[in-house]
Amino acid sequence: MTIDRRAFLKQTAAAFAAAPFLTVGATAADGFRELTARKAKIKLADPDGPTSDLWGYDGTVPGPIIRAKRGETLRIRFRNALDEPTSVHWHGIRIDNAMDGVSGLTQDAVEPGESFDYVFTVPDAGTYWYHAHNKSWNEVARGLYGLLVVDEDEPLFAPEADISFVLDDWLLDDSGRFDVASLGNMMDWSHGGRTGNRLTVNGVTRPDVAVETGRWYRVRLLNACNSRILYFDPNRVGGKVIAYDGQPVGEARKLDYSPHLIGPAQRVDLVLTFDRPGSVPISLETEDKEKPYPFATFRVANGSAAAPALPAIPGTDLPVPDLSAAKHFKLLMEGGAMGRIGHLTYEGKPITRQVMMESRRMWGFNGITNFPDEPFFSVKRGETVVIDTVNQTAFPHAMHTHGHHFQVIDRSGSEVAETPWRDTFLIGPEQTTRIAFVADNPGKWLYHCHMLEHAAAGMTTWFEVT
Ligand code: C2O
Ligand code: CU
Incomplete structure (x- = not known):
């Protein structure tokens, strides 16, 4: 039995509704794609719960996934519809300095109502991200970030086999809303930074992801938390690491230590297969080794019996230090x-x-x-x-x-x-x-x-x- 293709895609789309794709290239006449930072009312904790006052790119949290091909030139017209200045940093991209998006160093912050054209080439395939870089402690905490995925020359995985999990911890107040009042708390600043009490994955809680047996999946993990270190053991789901911070590690490798630490801003890419139908949680480690915290669930349907060989992952071409x-x-x-x-x-x-x-x-x-x-x-x-x-x-x-x-x-x-x-x-x-x-x-x-x-x-x- 194979799963109905349309149902499969629909299910996947539902799980990822919070992070729609921005197809860079399908654009205005001058070739620019717009990306707008704006205020957004978002239900963070649960779909029936209270709304939080957040800020999001194109009004979503996370922002749209920006997807490009290695070597492509992105043209993004960034508009600031917030009440305060901001700029966009393209984290991990070996970028032209003028496009690095650092307010006060590489550009002036974009004032409310103004725009800035980011034009840059993406030299490396891999998992990157973009986020606000003016008072980031405030703007990123409120939701101004998204994934930037750069595809290999030949895509290694079909779009439905390319899964991303953007993890963020939110500090909610007693009413279940994003806690604005505690932003800038000096206790956080002088200690371990702001950490939250609610984890979201692509902006929702514990999404289900439809997969099937007998094929390889790529899983991109991003820690978008302001300050929290995440503990993760890929072996719990049989995952092998193929990249860190966007750069491939060579051959897919099974980690021989645990837990693996994912710091704020870090990314880890895994490859996974499933050999039997059912539900497979993917978890973060907690203090109790016996009680991992599941942050998403793979719903595994029956596909093929055995996965084909893993596609070869091209290596990096970064210059080697002398x-x-x-x-x-x-x-x-x-x-x-x-x-x-x-x-x-x-x-x-x-x-x-x-x-x-x-x-x-x-x-x-x-x-x-x-x-x-x-x-x-x-x-x-x-x-x-x-x-x-x-x-x-x-x-x-x-x-x-x-x-x-x-x-x-x-x-x-x-x-x-x-x-x-x-x-x-x-x-x-x-x-x-x-x-x-x-x-x-x-x-x-x-x-x-x-x-x-x-x-x-x-x-x-x-x-x-x-
Ligand atoms: Cu100064 Cu993610 O960056
Ligand atoms: Cu620090």
């Missing part, structure tokens, strides 16, 4: 609750309690809590950069490089066995992490913690490639 000729830099992370704050400065002034309350800065990079006028470092195009990031805080962080992917080559003195390419890495308290990359993309690029409250409270710096 460690023998590298420029070395060191970033010291300090501050936060239970951390050293006393000698940090904000615009030249020592961080006293009063300066901290007024500036809302309590984390520092190399002693400085304000966004620095001078770059952390400046290198010539093509040079290999090695950064030692030293976490002397009591919290983990998720460090993100704009415009470049890197390899983690050393963690607190022990060489790292696997060195996949990433654009965001997790670093634990008292840990030192060494990353390396070829700085081949000219411009001004951020290096910041992707726990968005930390980024706003001092954990943001930048480097320059000339």
